Each structure stands twice: as structure tokens, then as C-alpha cells.
Amino acid sequence: MSRRIVIDPVTRIEGHGKVVVTLDEDHRVADARLHVVEFRGYERFVQGHPYWEAPVLLQRVCGICFVSHHLAGAKALDDMVGVGRAITPTAEKVRRLGHYAQMLQSHTAAFFLLSAPEMLFGVDAPPEVRNVVGLVEADRALVTRVVLLRKWGQEILQTLYGKRMHGINSVPGGVQKGLTVAERDRFLRGEDGVPSMDAVLDQAQDALRLFADFHERHRAMVDAFAPVPMLNMGLVDAAGDADYYDGRLRVVGPAREVVAEMDDHDYLDHFSEAVEDWSYLKFPFLKAFGREQGSVRVGSLARLNVTRHLSTPLADAELQRFHAYSDGMANARTLHGNWARAIELLHAAEVVRDLLHDPDLQGTDLVVDPGPDAWTGEGIGVVEAPRGTLIHHYRADDDGAITFANLIVATTQNNEVLNRTVRAVAEQELSGRSEITEGMMNAIEVGIRAYDPCLSCATHALGQMPLVVSVYDAAGGLVDERVRG
Amino acid sequence: MSITVTVDGVPVTVEEGATVADAATAAGAYVPTLCFHEDHPALGTCRVCAARLDGRVVAACSAEVHDGAEVEVAADDLATMRRQVVGLLFAEGNHVCPSCEKSGRCDLQAVAAETGMLTSEFPYRYPGRETDPGDARIWLARDRCILCQRCVDLVRDDEGRPVFTLTGRGPDTRVELDHATAAGLSDEQVAAAVDLCPVGAILRKGVGYDEPIGARRFDVASVRERALRGERR
Ligand code: SF4
Numbered sequence: 062m063s064r065r066i067v068i069d070p071v072t073r074i075e076g077h078g079k080v081v082v083t084l085d086e087d088h089r090v091a092d093a094r095l096h097v098v099e100f101r102g103y104e105r106f107v108q109g110h111p112y113w114e115a116p117v118l119l120q121r122v123c124g125i126c127f128v129s130h131h132l133a134g135a136k137a138l139d140d141m142v143g144v145g146r147a148i149t150p151t152a153e154k155v156r157r158l159g160h161y162a163q164m165l166q167s168h169t170a171a172f173f174l175l176s177a178p179e180m181l182f183g184v185d186a187p188p189e190v191r192n193v194v195g196l197v198e199a200d201r202a203l204v205t206r207v208v209l210l211r212k213w214g215q216e217i218l219q220t221l222y223g224k225r226m227h228g229i230n231s232v233p234g235g236v237q238k239g240l241t242v243a244e245r246d247r248f249l250r251g252e253d254g255v256p257s258m259d260a261v262l263d264q265a266q267d268a269l270r271l272f273a274d275f276h277e278r279h280r281a282m283v284d285a286f287a288p289v290p291m292l293n294m295g296l297v298d299a300a301g302d303a304d305y306y307d308g309r310l311r312v313v314g315p316a317r318e319v320v321a322e323m324d325d326h327d328y329l330d331h332f333s334e335a336v337e338d339w340s341y342l343k344f345p346f347l348k349a350f351g352r353e354q355g356s357v358r359v360g361s362l363a364r365l366n367v368t369r370h371l372s373t374p375l376a377d378a379e380l381q382r383f384h385a386y387s388d389g390m391a392n393a394r395t396l397h398g399n400w401a402r403a404i405e406l407l408h409a410a411e412v413v414r415d416l417l418h419d420p421d422l423q424g425t426d427l428v429v430d431p432g433p434d435a436w437t438g439e440g441i442g443v444v445e446a447p448r449g450t451l452i453h454h455y456r457a458d459d460d461g462a463i464t465f466a467n468l469i470v471a472t473t474q475n476n477e478v479l480n481r482t483v484r485a486v487a488e489q490e491l492s493g494r495s496e497i498t499e500g501m502m503n504a505i506e507v508g509i510r511a512y513d514p515c516l517s518c519a520t521h522a523l524g525q526m527p528l529v530v531s532v533y534d535a536a537g538g539l540v541d542e543r544v545r546g
Numbered sequence: 547m548s549i550t551v552t553v554d555g556v557p558v559t560v561e562e563g564a565t566v567a568d569a570a571t572a573a574g575a576y577v578p579t580l581c582f583h584e585d586h587p588a589l590g591t592c593r594v595c596a597a598r599l600d601g602r603v604v605a606a607c608s609a610e611v612h613d614g615a616e617v618e619v620a621a622d623d624l625a626t627m628r629r630q631v632v633g634l635l636f637a638e639g640n641h642v643c644p645s646c647e648k649s650g651r652c653d654l655q656a657v658a659a660e661t662g663m664l665t666s667e668f669p670y671r672y673p674g675r676e677t678d679p680g681d682a683r684i685w686l687a688r689d690r691c692i693l694c695q696r697c698v699d700l701v702r703d704d705e706g707r708p709v710f711t712l713t714g715r716g717p718d719t720r721v722e723l724d725h726a727t728a729a730g731l732s733d734e735q736v737a738a739a740v741d742l743c744p745v746g747a748i749l750r751k752g753v754g755y756d757e758p759i760g761a762r763r764f765d766v767a768s769v770r771e772r773a774l775r776g777e778r779r
Contacts, residue, residue, distance in 0.1 A: 109677060110645070111685050113754035118645035142752075223759020227644065230758075238758040460679035461751060 080505055081339075082487045089492045093484035094339060095476075095509065104466045112141060112457040113233055115466060119453065120227055122468065125170065127227050128163035128218065129446030130468070132156055132306070133453035135231030136442025140326075141457060143435025144234040146307070151424030152235035157306050158416045159221045159230055160444065164305060164409040165265070166214030167447035168361075168402050171513040172268045173207040176399050180275035184282075184507050185500035203267060209256050210264045213248070216255055217413070220244050235428035245417050258414050262375075265410035268403035269379060276400070287395040287485035287508050290315060291478050292347070294357040295364035296325070296445050303368035305445040312347065312357055313367050317384075317391050321347055325443035328452055328469075342476045345469065356477030359449025360512055361401035366391040371404070373411030379404045395482055398511040448513050449474055472514040482508040549613035554620045566597050566606035566617050567778070575619040576770045578628060578657040580635075580744055581694035582607035584778045591695050592635070594657060596627045603627070607778075625661070632658050633666035640672060640689035641745070647754040648746030650762030654692060655745075656769035678723055683736050683751050686723045691747035693719055701739045703730045709739070721747070 085091040103122050107115050116134025120127040135156070139145060148156075178191045181199055189195075197204045215225045220240065222228025230236050251257030256264065276283050297311045298304040301319075310328060312321040323331050334343040335352050346355035357363065365384075371377040383392065383404060392401075416422065442453045449471030456465040472479075486508040490501045547562045553573035560569050565588070570577045581592040588608035595606035598618035611617060618624060635654060643649050658664070675688035697710040698721070709727045714720050731739070740750045759765065772778070 110642075111679070111687075111749065111751075111754070113752065114645045114647065117647075117755065118642070121644060228759050229755045232755050233752070237755055458679075461685070462677065462679045 080483055080509070082483075082491060082505075084491070090484065090487045093480070093487040095479050095483050104468060107463050107466045110463050112138060112455065112461050112463055115455055115463055116231060116453075117229055119466065119468065122470075124226060125167050126163065126446045126448065126451075128159050128222070129444050129451050130453070131222075131229075131231055132160055133442040133444045133446075133451050133468075134455075135233070136307070136444065137440035137453045137455045138233040138442075140440030140442065141437055141455060142233045143431040143437050144429045148235050148429055149424065149426045150421045151239055151426055152231075152428065153306075154416055154419055154421045155221065155236045155239050155427075156231055158240065158413060158422065159218060160306050161409045161412045161416070162214045162217035162221075164447050165406060165413060166211045166218070168406040168409065169207060169211045169214065169268070171447065172271075172399060172402050172406060173204075175510050175513065176402075177268075177271060179503075179507055180271055180399070183279075184503055187499070191503070203271075206264045206267055209254075210261060210267075212254070213256050213261050217248060220247075232428060234430060237427065239424060239427065240417075240422040242423060245422065248413075249417055258417065261410055262407075262414065265407045266375070268406050269400075272400050272403050283396045284394055286504075287482050287489060288393045289358075289395060289478055289481045289485055290391070290393040291356065291358040291363075291481070292320065292350070292354075293317075293363035293366035293391055294359050294450055294474070295367040296443065296450065297322075297367060301368075302370045302372065303364050303445075305364075307444070310443065310450065311367050313391060315391050315393075317366055317389065321349065325452075326441045328441070328443070329454070340476070342473055344476050345474055346477070357474060358478040359471050359474040360398065360447075361405050362392060362398040362511075363449065364445060365401045365404060371408045373408055373415065376404055376408030376411055379407065395485070395508055395511045402513075446471055448472065472512075475512050475514065479509060479512055479514060482511070549611070549615075551611045551613070551615040551617055553617045560611065562613075564611055566599050566604060566609045566611055567595055569611050569615075569617050570597065570606060570619050571774060571776055573617075574774060576660070576773055577606045577619055578632075578660055578769070579607050579773065579778050580632075580653050580657055580692070581696060582778050583696060583700070583742070584776070586696075586700055589695055589699060592631070592692065594628055594631050594635075594661075596624055596631065598624060629661040629663045630667065632661050632663040633668055635692045636663065637666040637668040637670050638673065639692065639745075640674075642690075646690065646746040647749065648690075648743075650759060650765050651757070652746060652764075653744035653769065656764045660768070660770050673717075675720060679751075681723055681725050681728050681751070683731075683733070684723060684728055684739070685749040685751045686721065687747050687749060688720055689747075690745045691721050692745055693721070694744055696742050696744065697721065697739060697748060700742060701735075703727050703735070705730075 081094050082090060083092040103119055107118050110118060116131045116138060119134050120130040123130055139148060174193050178193060178196050182191045182195060219225045222230045230238065247255060249258045251260060292312050292314060294310060294312045296304050296308040298308045310323050310325050311319055314320045321331060331347055332345045333348045334345050336343055344356060346352050347357065365380060371380050383400060438459065439456045444451055451471055452469040454467040455463055457463050483505060486504050490504045548559045549562050550557055550559050551569050553570050553575050556573050558569060558573045560572050567577050567579060577595050577597055580594045581589045590605045590608040593605055596603055597606040599609050599611065600616055643655050649655060673689065677688060678686040695712065698708065698712055701709045703709060707727050709724055709731065711722045712719055713722050736750060740748050
């Protein structure tokens with residue numbers, strides 16, 4: 062008798078997904094799939110709106126990485142109005158400041174609120190303990206530092222965007238405001254409830270310390286947990302090193318050799334999207350490599366596999382250790398995604414520090430007006446969102462009404478790697494067992510959460526991912542069901 | 547000549563010819579207004595300013611008080627009425643506050659917040675009115691229009707010709723923009739028309755979000771504070 066196990070996480074904001082594991086008669090994994098709901102509604106909804114509203118409207122698809130959506134949209138509009146990359150230095154640096162501040166606070170949330178409980182209490186610890194409340198009880202001082210670190214990032218966004226969430230800063234061709242000296246000094250020196258830059262740089266290393274300790278204690282498990290070899294993609298600058306705001310898309314293979322590189326506008330020429338009847342989410346893949354070989358991983362682990370250096374010293378030093386650990390090869394270990402996120406968190410803090418010291422932020426040349434003749438009517442904007450490469454592609458008619466919008470989000474890029482991860486975990490944890498335990502369910506969650514996809518961020522932040530596990534027989538009859546959450 | 551009236555039982559002195567809204571302001575009582583603009587005669591189209599004058603519900607922006615008049619503003623039933631009128635305006639259009647560039651300087655949004663209209667209690671009609679994006683400088687988003695008629699009555703070119711007109715009847719009523727007349731407006735006149743529209747129905751093309759959050763009209767001072775200091779626009 063073959064059985065089907067359904068893990069159905071119910072989420073509040075970013076849609077929902079479920080895991081279906083099919084076992085054969087010998088209780089081996091026959092198949093494992095992750096289903097995720099996508100954002101098509103917004104792409105329709107924005108049609109007919111004035112083009113300049115698109116980045117403001119479409120940032121609402123996410124409650125965490127809205128700055129990335131806002132910026133990908135703004136870059137698409139830069140294209141559309143004919144400014145292209147020629148925005149002013151002030152505008153670009155203000156955008157970067159918001160982008161890296163969001164990276165800091167998003168990675169802080171993902172690392173400490175979603176993944177840290179597993180590191181402290183173990184993957185198979187009971188969910189009553191393995192959550193952020195348990196974290197508070199175990200290490201209140203750490204949680205206080207985490208809250209302050211996140212708040213610091215949020216305060217920067219509040220200052221630039223007018224709101225902590227879903228504010229506005231970018232407009233076509235630039236930004237609407239820069240950073241005053243007083244605003245800057247508040248983040249450099251700190252004030253009541255807002256840590257200083259020095260404190261932030263220290264706190265931004267907590268994640269690395271936590272991971273190192275976890276890795277030390279559980280090296281075999283961390284290294285062996287569901288390795289998934291994949292191509293890796295990320296934006297790189299002219300020198301070929303990671304740039305999270307702008308650059309060319311680079312894809313590297315198992316030896317971190319460059320297997321494809323493209324102008325970010327040419328993504329659609331290089332990628333195709335496969336559709337599977339069991340998932341709402343498409344499966345993008347590099348045409349040159351085909352459906353089986355051509356899917357890429359995006360996000361922290363992928364970006365660090367792509368880049369040789371990070372532009373800031375502390376993060377770069379850790380990056381070199383990260384590369385050395387895999388002997389310079391691409392790191393395929395799922396749980397090392399947390400290591401990569403910790404390195405990026407520190408990198409974001411260092412970049413923000415460098416930007417805060419840059420007088421261009423106080424510049425007054427905010428917007429480039431290219432004039433009506435420069436209008437192109439189409440734009441593509443690409444950024445590295447916290448979870449990976451994010452693409453906004455818009456078209457508008459000559460009156461300026463949006464006629465087409467396509468958002469390719471990191472979770473879509475990672476659809477294949479997520480599915481392979483789920484399968485790898487299922488094979489490791491479930492195969493050959495006749496009973497489905499809490500620990501097995503946890504392991505699948507941990508594998509998914511390593512990519513911090515939309516479906517988990519809204520749920521586990523409150524303690525745990527609500528789960529329904531249903532076991533079906535070959536005829537589709539319900540054999541067993543477990544509900545948690 | 548001064549006359550004396552009571553507003554919610556409080557006596558105040560106002561000039562003859564004052565409206566119920568003026569009397570309320572003099573007494574420090576807030577009456578929301580939407581279509582009313584301080585520089586122009588009352589239109590009385592939106593009915594958001596419902597108040598009671600001598601026991602009868604009136605539009606506070608246009609009903610004049612007399613010596614000895616009894617004005618009521620704060621009563622619960624009046625507050626409910628005002629909130630419901632605002633709710634109807636939301637239900638009749640497609641108001642996308644989160645992305646509308648008029649957000650933070652939109653009278654409808656500000657009055658909704660002041661009257662406690664967070665979600666309309668009436669079913670949304672999702673009208674799908676056609677946008678007119680075809681003018682060189684003006685984007686007319688009819689979905690956001692509340693048919694206050696400010697633009698119809700007050701936007702004129704130098705010859706005194708109207709730029710906006712109303713066509714249709716009942717639910718089919720809609721604002722039309724005359725592109726030929728609009729072409730004769732100066733940039734300042736276009737900006738004034740955009741500013742005059744109490745919602746985001748008249749937008750300046752290609753210019754969005756030019757004021758950062760925190761610096762927009764109702765970020766700086768709420769619609770209530772403005773009304774109580776006599777600023778209604
Ligand atoms: S377009 Fe604006 S000003 Fe004109 S009637 Fe509609 S809401 Fe009033």
C-alpha cells in the first residue's frame with residue numbers, strides 16, 4: 062500500500078503551501094513535493110494603474126522584503142522612463158542604504174526568530190520549546206540584542222521611507238528624499254532605544270557566533286543534512302563580486318565556475334519556466350541546461366557560492382572561511398544557508414556603516430528627469446532580495462497605463478531547490494520508517510525554512526509553523542492525520 | 547452684525563451669514579467637510595458635513611445660522627450619519643489608499659480617519675469606471691472620483707471655459723476632461739486642479755509621491771486641526 066503524507070502549513074500573509082510525501086509499499090519515499098501559492102493577483106490588479114504607482118502598490122506582496130519589491134519596481138521604472146542606470150549618486154546610495162538596512166533586519170528576523178530556536182534546542186526538540194518564546198527563556202540577553210538590531214534596521218527604513226513597512230522612497234529616476242546629518246548621526250551615535258553603529262556591528266556578529274557554536278556541537282548533522290547540489294545564481298558587480306542592488310546575473314556550477322552570465326535585462330532570454338500540474342508555482346530553468354539540470358538556487362547560500370569576495374572586511378574574512386570549508390567548491394549543504402545568512406547579515410551592517418559615512422547621502426540632486434522623449438514603455442528591475450534574486454518586469458502604454466506586470470520572486474526561483482530539499486529530507490528522515498514522528502515533520506520544516514520562503518516567514522515568527530499531516534492510502538483514503546499549530 | 551447661537555449647548559457669537567460649519571468651528575467643534583473649499587461658495591454635494599440645525603439635519607457647509615439657532619454636531623446619530631456617508635463614498639469607488647499618491651493629502655482618506663470609517667459598512671460596488679489617461683499632463687482616475695464637482699465648478703481656463711464637465715445620470719454620472727481646453731491651462735493651473743481634487747482622481751501625469759511621508763499635508767496637521775483653525779480646502 063502506498064501512502065501520501067500531506068503537511069499543510071496555513072499562513073496568514075504570504076499565501077500558503079503544503080508538503081506532500083508519497084511513500085511506496087516499503088515505506089520508501091516515492092515522491093516529495095512542495096506546493097506554494099503565488100502572487101498573480103497583484104500582477105493583474107496593477108494593470109491600468111499609472112506606471113509610477115506600480116512599485117508602491119506591488120511592494121505590498123510582501124510584509125518582510127517590501128523594500129526589495131519597491132526597489133526592483135523603481136529600477137524597472139527607471140528603465141521605462143528612459144533614465145536607465147543613470148540615476149544620481151545620491152539617489153543610488155539612498156536606495157542602497159534602504160536595501161541593506163532591510164537585508165539587515167530581514168536576515169535578523171529570519172535567522173533568530175525562525176532558525177535560531179532549532180540551533181539552540183535541536184531540530185527534534187518539541188515545538189513548545191523550539192520557538193521564539195523558548196529563545197527568550199533560554200537567552201533573554203541575546204533576544205534583547207536581536208530586537209535592538211532589528212529595530213535599528215527598521216528605524217533606518219522608517220526614516221527613509223516614512224513608515225516601517227510599505228512606505229515610499231524611490232520614484233522614477235531617483236528618490237524623493239535623502240538623509241539629513243541629524244538623521245545620519247542618530248544611527249551612528251545611537252540614542253535611547255536605538256543602538257549606535259559600533260553596537261550594531263558587534264550585535265551583527267551574534268548570528269555568526271551562534272552558528273559557529275551550533276556547527277561545533279552538531280557538525281555531522283549540520284553538514285550531512287539534506288545536501289542539494291544545484292547551480293547558484295546572484296547579482297555581481299563589474300569585478301564579478303556580489304552586489305545586492307545592481308549588476309549582472311551570474312550563475313556558477315559545482316566548482317563555482319561561471320556557467321552563465323547575463324545582463325539582468327536578458328533574464329527572460331536565458332530562462333524558461335516549466336509548469337507542473339501539481340503546483341501553482343512555476344519552475345524557472347536555464348534553457349541552455351534544460352529542465353532537469355538548469356534550475357538555480359538563489360538567496361544567501363547561492364550568492365556566497367557565486368561571489369569570491371564581499372566588499373567589507375569582516376564579512377569577507379568569514380566568507381573566505383566559508384569557501385575554505387567546502388574546499389572552494391560550491392556549498393550544497395542546506396543548513397549552511399544559515400551560515401551564509403549570518404555572513405550576509407554582518408556584510409549588510411558593514412555596508413550600511415560605509416554608506417552612513419558617505420556625504421552623498423546628504424546630496425540634493427535626487428531625481429533625473431529624462432524628458433518625455435526618453436520614454437521606453439518597458440522596464441526590468443532586478444535586485445537581490447533577502448531571499449534571492451527578485452525581478453520586476455513592467456510594460457505600459459504610451460499614456461502611461463500599466464499593461465503588463467510580471468514578478469519573478471525568489472521563492473519561484475527556489476521552487477526546484479525547495480522541492481529537492483524536501484525530497485532529500487524526506488529520504489533521510491522518512492524512508493523505511495512505518496511511523497511519521499514529530500521529529501520527521503520538524504526536519505522537513507527545517508529544510509524548507511533554510512530558504513526562508515514566503516510560506517514560512519509569516520508563521521514560524523509566531524512560534525511554529527501550523528501543520529496538518531494527513532496520510533492517504535493508494536486509493537486516496539485518509540489513513541491517519543496529525544494536526545499541530 | 548453678530549448673532550449668538552448654541553453649538554451642542556455652548557453659546558458662541560458669530561457674524562450674520564455664518565454657516566453651521568462656521569458656528570461649529572467657532573465653538574471648537576469639528577464638522578468634517580469634503581466638497582467644501584474655503585475659497586469658493588459651498589457646493590453642498592457630498593453631504594459629509596451632516597449636522598442638526600433647530601432639530602433638522604442639514605449640510606453644515608451651506609446652511610446658515612440665525613440668532614438663537616440651536617446647532618448640534620456631536621450627537622451619536624449625526625456622527626454615525628457622517629461616517630456612513632463617507633463609507634458610501636468608499637463603497638461607490640475603488641479607492642486604493644495604500645498606493646494612491648494622494649495618500650496623506652487626500653481629504654477623503656483624512657475625513658475617513660476622523661469619522662472612524664475604517665471599513666465601509668456598505669457592500670463595495672467595484673465600479674470599474676474607465677480611466678482617462680490620454681491627456682498630456684492630467685491623469686483622470688475616475689475610479690477614485692467622488693463626484694464632488696469641485697473641478698467642474700472651479701477649474702476654468704483663462705477664457706472662463708470649464709475644463710471638467712459631468713455627463714450621465716445616477717450611477718452612470720462621470721467626470722469628463724476636455725483635452726483641448728486642458729491644453730490651454732498653464733502648468734500652475736494644472737497643479738491647482740490636482741490640488742483642488744479632494745481625492746486622487748485628478749493626478750499630474752508622471753509626477754508621483756513628490757512629498758515624502760511625514761511632509762504631506764495631513765501628516766503635518768490633521769484635517770481636524772486644519773478645520774478647527776478655519777482651513778477647509
Ligand atoms: S475629479 Fe476630483 S474634483 Fe472632480 S468631481 Fe471627481 S473628486 Fe471632485
